[in-house]
Amino acid sequence: MRNCNNITGRLNALRGFKWHMGCCLKMAFISAAVIVFTAGCGNGSESFIDGGSIDMCIANNQAAREMYSQDYISEDVCVIPAGRQEKADKNLPAGSALLINVTKGRMVYAHNIYERLYPASVTKIVTALVALEYGNLDDMVTISYEASHITEYGAKLCGFNEGDKVKLEKLLRALIVYSGNDAGIAVAEHISGSVDKFAKLMNKEMKKLGATGSHFTNPHGLHDDNHYTTAYDLYLVFNKLVSDYPVFIDIINKGNVKVKFKDANGRKKELDFVSTVKYKLNTETAPEGVTVAGGKTGTTQMAGSNLVLYSTGPDGNNYISAVMKASDAYSLYRQMNYLLSME
Numbered sequence: 589m590r591n592c593n594n595i596t597g598r599l600n601a602l603r604g605f606k607w608h609m610g611c612c613l614k615m616a617f618i619s620a621a622v623i624v625f626t627a628g629c630g631n632g633s634e635s636f637i638d639g640g641s642i643d644m645c646i647a648n649n650q651a652a653r654e655m656y657s658q659d660y661i662s663e664d665v666c667v668i669p670a671g672r673q674e675k676a677d678k679n680l681p682a683g684s685a686l687l688i689n690v691t692k693g694r695m696v697y698a699h700n701i702y703e704r705l706y707p708a709s710v711t712k713i714v715t716a717l718v719a720l721e722y723g724n725l726d727d728m729v730t731i732s733y734e735a736s737h738i739t740e741y742g743a744k745l746c747g748f749n750e751g752d753k754v755k756l757e758k759l760l761r762a763l764i765v766y767s768g769n770d771a772g773i774a775v776a777e778h779i780s781g782s783v784d785k786f787a788k789l790m791n792k793e794m795k796k797l798g799a800t801g802s803h804f805t806n807p808h809g810l811h812d813d814n815h816y817t818t819a820y821d822l823y824l825v826f827n828k829l830v831s832d833y834p835v836f837i838d839i840i841n842k843g844n845v846k847v848k849f850k851d852a853n854g855r856k857k858e859l860d861f862v863s864t865v866k867y868k869l870n871t872e873t874a875p876e877g878v879t880v881a882g883g884k885t886g887t888t889q890m891a892g893s894n895l896v897l898y899s900t901g902p903d904g905n906n907y908i909s910a911v912m913k914a915s916d917a918y919s920l921y922r923q924m925n926y927l928l929s930m931e
Contacts, residue, residue, distance in 0.1 A: 664827070696907075714793070718789055734773055751853075752851050761861075765861055766864065772808035837898070
């Protein structure tokens with residue numbers, strides 16, 4: 589049985605089109621013999637479309653609208669039908685959870701993956717994506733007053749001072765590995781000139797990915813009621829990063845990073861940062877046979893504890909997993925290990 593990569597490849601003509609109400613698209617011939625309604629994309633417990641071609645008007649076909657809940661069909665992603673997700677597993681009480689076999693393009697587990705939740709610092713993977721899409725890693729970034737004067741209580745800071753000059757690549761490492769919010773603002777201002785303009789670019793890039801359940805107002809994830817995303821949207825972003833940017837895999841693979849830079853007076857400085865991902869610090873152990881490449885955490889009082897992860901299973905396949913809105917860090921890693929043990 590074909591997996592999602594094969595299906596989306598055959599539907600390449602549809603890639604990049606929005607499925608608006610009233611819009612008819614050329615797509616696969618549908619018949620009872622070739623539609624499998626189960627729980628995902630691939631074999632056994634998954635759903636897919638196969639066949640020849642006919643005209644099908646999405647607006648007038650309820651079943652077709654339910655099959656795909658994203659506005660885009662993208663190549664090399666697993667499309668998970670809304671309403672075709674797993675029932676809640678008692679071992680996964682978080683707000684949402686997702687495990688996808690990236691190698692085979694197959695959903696392993698998905699629950700509440702389209703529910704809009706606060707991502708906290710997991711936001712920074714979107715910031716990294718925009719920076720990699722629009723920036724030059726060799727660019728020298730000057731830290732502004734705004735970036736060096738974040739006053740929100742509990743905000744994690746790298747400790748850069750106004751006038752410091754840091755290479756964009758180093759800022760991204762501090763942003764992802766250490767989760768520095770000052771690094772996030774510095775990246776945003778360098779790419780777009782302001783946080784507001786950068787947020788608009790973040791939302792634009794999310795729509796291009798088909799991540800239509802998201803809206804971002806800042807590059808760091810400090811709480812805003814209008815700043816939210818979904819587990820599935822985070823998968824789309826992470827999949828893009830690990831597929832297209834080898835430097836991102838190198839960044840998340842580090843347990844610590846040294847950032848060398850110069851201050852406003854040209855003096856050489858160096859800061860050391862450690863990862864927020866416990867697997868990279870060896871303070872959490874993945875299930876037997878699972879190798880964790882890395883990921884991104886995010887925690888606030890409103891968001892709970894969140895983690896998106898890239899790993900390799902005992903079968904040699906690569907996986908993207910996400911747990912959102914766990915009650916605390918202990919519960920977060922317990923649930924992530926449970927997910928990683930599913931295959």
